[in-house]
Amino acid sequence: MPTLYFKGKTFVQNHHLAVKYHQLVPKKELSLTDKVSLHDNLIIQGDNLKALKALLPTYAGKIKCIYIDPPYNTGNENWVYNDNVNSPMLQEWLGTVVDKEDLTRHDKWLCMMMPRLKLLKELMSEYGAIFISIDDNALGNLLNICNEILEKKTL
Numbered sequence: 324m325p326t327l328y329f330k331g332k333t334f335v336q337n338h339h340l341a342v343k344y345h346q347l348v349p350k351k352e353l354s355l356t357d358k359v360s361l362h363d364n365l366i367i368q369g370d371n372l373k374a375l376k377a378l379l380p381t382y383a384g385k386i387k388c389i390y391i392d393p394p395y396n397t398g399n400e401n402w403v404y405n406d407n408v409n410s411p412m413l414q415e416w417l418g419t420v421v422d423k424e425d426l427t428r429h430d431k432w433l434c435m436m437m438p439r440l441k442l443l444k445e446l447m448s449e450y451g452a453i454f455i456s457i458d459d460n461a462l463g464n465l466l467n468i469c470n471e472i473l474e475k476k477t478l
Contacts, residue, residue, distance in 0.1 A: 327467045330430040332437070334413045338406060339438035345377040372406060375442040386446045389453040391439075396432040396461040398423030404435050429464055436465070440472045 347367065349359040356363075361381065367374045394400045404417035421428045443453060453473070457465050 327433075327464075327471050329433045329464075330427055331408075331413055331417065331434040334408050334410050335406075335434045335437050338408060339372070339376070339441045341409070342372055342376045342406075342438070344380065345373045347374075347377045372439060372442070375439060375446065378446060379442065383445055385448055387448050387451050389443055389447060389451065390455075391443070391453070392456040393436060393439075393461075394421075394432065395458045396421075396428060396464075397458070398425065398428060398460075404431050406435070406438065408434075429461070432461055433464055433468055436468055437472070440468060444473055 347361055347365075349361060351359050353368075367377075394402050398421065401420050401422060403420050406417075408414055408417065416427070417431055417434060419425070421431055425431070447453065453469075455465060455469075
């Protein structure tokens with residue numbers, strides 16, 4: 324099987340393991356119902372990597388359908404990779420705004436996607452499905468990283 328290589332991969336391929344577990348705390352004032360529960364439909368506000376990690380204890384291997392809408396990586400989003408990666412060199416490289424002039428924006432995008440896809444894989448049930456919105460700017464990289472991480476779980 325072909326292997327996907329990108330700048331920063333060695334630093335982020337196990338980053339999802341270093342993310343601390345966080346407790347999900349329901350907020351009654353933000354709920355649409357009087358019966359606030361973590362075992363019903365959820366809308367989670369906050370950092371997506373921390374939210375995925377917080378879902379693991381309860382939902383690992385149980386999620387049947389996942390939909391994500393990551394940045395399309397066109398260079399117009401002005402997003403900044405903000406995960407707390409341990410390497411100061413990598414933090415400096417990743418901590419800048421991604422724009423059209425950034426020739427490493429695809430590497431940064433892959434660094435952002437890898438830990439999230441790994442946590443999503445842990446959440447998915449054996450026959451779960453993942454749907455991802457993307458355009459042509461990142462489609463090839465998305466397919467390659469999904470093939471590497473999700474293995475037998477197809478798009």
